[in-house]
Amino acid sequence: MTTDNDTWTQPVSVPRPIDDPFDILLVGWSFVRGNLLMSALELGVFEELGKAPGTAEQITQRLGLHPRGARDFLDALAALGVLERDGDVYRNGPAADRHLIPGRHGFVGGFLAMTTQFMGTGWGSLASMLRTGDPHGQDAGTVPFEQVFRDPERLRQFLSAMDSLNGAIGPELARRFDWSRHSSFVDIGGARGNLAGTLLLAHPHLAGGVFDRPVMGPFLEELAEDRGVLDRMTFHGGDFFVDRIPGADVVIFGNVLHDCPVEIRRDLIAQAAEAIPPGGAVVVYDPMIDDERRVVDNLLLSLIMMVQSPAGNEYTPADCRGWMEEAGLQVEEVLKLPAHATAVVGRKPA
Known part of the structure; x- marks a missing residue:
C-alpha cells in the first residue's frame, strides 16, 4: 500500500488568540x-x-x-x-x-441560493439542527435534491454548479490517477457527465459511463456531443438508492456519499467492490474532514451539509478506508484534490 504523501499532509496553522x-x-x-x-x-x-x-x-x-x-x-x-x-x-x-x-459555464449562484434556502435565512437554523439533529425545513425522509429534480430551471442551475465543482476536480483526477491500467469507468451520481467528459478527453483509450436519475439523460447527451465523446460515453438511468450500480473497471463516487446515511455509504462501496473486476478500483471523493479534524473549512462544510441534508455530513479518509476494507478493497492512495476535496482509492485484489 502506498500513500501520496503530498496530498494530505499539510501544516496546521495555529490561530492567534482573540483578544480585541x-x-x-x-x-x-x-x-x-x-x-x-x-x-x-x-x-x-x-x-x-x-x-x-x-x-x-x-x-x-x-x-x-x-x-x-x-x-x-x-x-x-x-x-x-x-x-x-x-x-x-x-x-x-x-x-x-x-x-x-448567470448563464456562464461556471455559475454557482443558483446552487448557492438553493442551498442557502435549504439552510434557512440565518444561522438560527444551525442552532436548531444542533439541538434536534434535523435539517432545516426538510422532511427527515427526503431524498437529497428531490425538489431540484422536479424544477427544470433549478435543475439547470444545479448542473451548472456541479460542473464548476467537478470541473476543478476532473483535470487533477485525470492526471494523478493511473488510468493506463483500465479501459472503462462509471461515475455514480455523475449528473450531466462533466467529470466523465473530462476523463474521456484526457484518456482517449477509455470508455465512460454515468449513472444518475433518468432526468439527467438529455443533459448528458448534450454535453457529450459538445465534447465530441458521445461515442464513448454511456448513460445509465437509475436511482442508486434503489437500483444496483453498473459495473466497470473503475467506479467513481464524487460528492455523493456525504449526502447519504452511513449504512448506505457502506452498501454503495460494497456494491462497487462487487461491480469491478479483480484489479479494478473504487474512487471516492468528497470534501472530507482531515483525520486530525483541524482544518476549519471542511468542518464548516460538514455543518452546512447537516443543515441542508437529512443525512448529510462530511467524513474522514480513515472512515472511508474502513468502509472500503469492510468491502474487501485495499486502500492504495489518498489524494488531495481541488475544491477542498480528498479522494480515497481502493483496489480489488487481483
Missing part, C-alpha cells in the same frame, strides 16, 4: 459576509458588471439602488475580493466573472 473585543464581535457577525454576497446576487450586481464596469453612481442608477448604502456595499464586495475597484470604477473580480454571472 471587536474581533469577537466580528466572529459573531461573520454571517454578514454571506448576506452581502447573497444580496449582490439577488440585486444582479455581478450580471450588470459583466456587461460593463461602472462607478458607484452609475451602478446605483443601473440597478435602481438607493444611494445611501451603495458605495459602502460595493466597497465591501471589493474588500471581500469578489469585486475590483480601480479609482472610482468597479468591475467583477476573476472569481465573480467566472462563477457569479
